[in-house]
Amino acid sequence: MRREEKKALAIFGLVLFLWMTDALHLGWFGVEISAPFAALLGAVLVLFPRYGVMQWAEAEIPWHLLIFSAGAYAGGLALDDTGAAEWGVRMLFGGMDLKGVPFGVSYTVIIAVMMYSHLLTTSKTVRTLILLPIIITMAKALGWPPIAFALPAALCIDWVVGLPISGKPNVILFSTNQYSVADNFKYGVLTCTLGVILLVVSGATWFHWLGLTPSFWAVAP
Structure with a gap:
């Protein structure tokens, strides 16, 4: 050696x-x-x-990507520290009147918001700490079991493929210069959309059979 x-x-x-x-x-x-x-x-x-x-x-260090990632992480932490992220999420969910609508509609909306939230903040911790408690509270307010929303929403945390700065592996792959930011965004959003469809189908079938989610056509009492 x-x-x-x-x-x-x-x-x-x-x-x-x-x-x-x-x-x-x-x-x-x-x-x-x-x-x-x-x-x-x-x-x-x-x-x-x-x-x-x-x-x-x-050392062949891609300084431009490191600075870009550092700025993105700093922006995500700033959104958390100032309370702006929580305010924005509450405004988003607060403006949705989901009472009286079938479970499947509420489920799909929450899964979509959680799936695409990584485009706004790159920190998984920030997204977990801010979004999941609000989703649990919303589930209780709508009359649904919290696990019916919280568990599928938690499965969206690792879907960070929309932008090069969305995850550390993304930065490493983007540094190969094999594709552009636009390509990453286009195919990342496509992948996340397929993820939403997969989780919605799972919620209507597999999760329901396991007793985790009610019928998609059920309306809370």
Whole structure:
């Protein structure tokens, strides 16, 4: 094993160790080392002058994508911190009068909103913390079991294929320059639409047979 490979393995082991022992950092070091900081420390060690694994000139880093992603994540966090995202979601759902309509209509609307929400905020955590509690509250207000809406909505969290910034793997794939942002958006929206159809069909059949969802034609009392 070459010297550079040994260094890289040692740095990887250090970062992995810090990730696995985060609950013990306060007792050991007096400070808590977060997962992002541990990853940043590993990157610094890899590119450290003279002692690192590689030099800056050898690193082909797509800075434009990193800056783009950082801005998107910052925007998503800002929407959460300021309460703008929650306000927008409440305005959206609050303007929908779903009382008295068949379960299938309410189900389809909620699944569609949840599926396409990743186009507005890239953070899965933000979407989960803001949308799911509102969906559960709405289900209770409409007279439906919360799991009938919340479980299928939760299955939409990982459908982040609409834009290059919607997920970290998207950024890596987009950096190959094999397709444009427009291509990503077009086929991403198509994929999400197929996902909505799949979940709606599952809600009307498989989920219903399992007792998770009522009949799509049922109306809440």
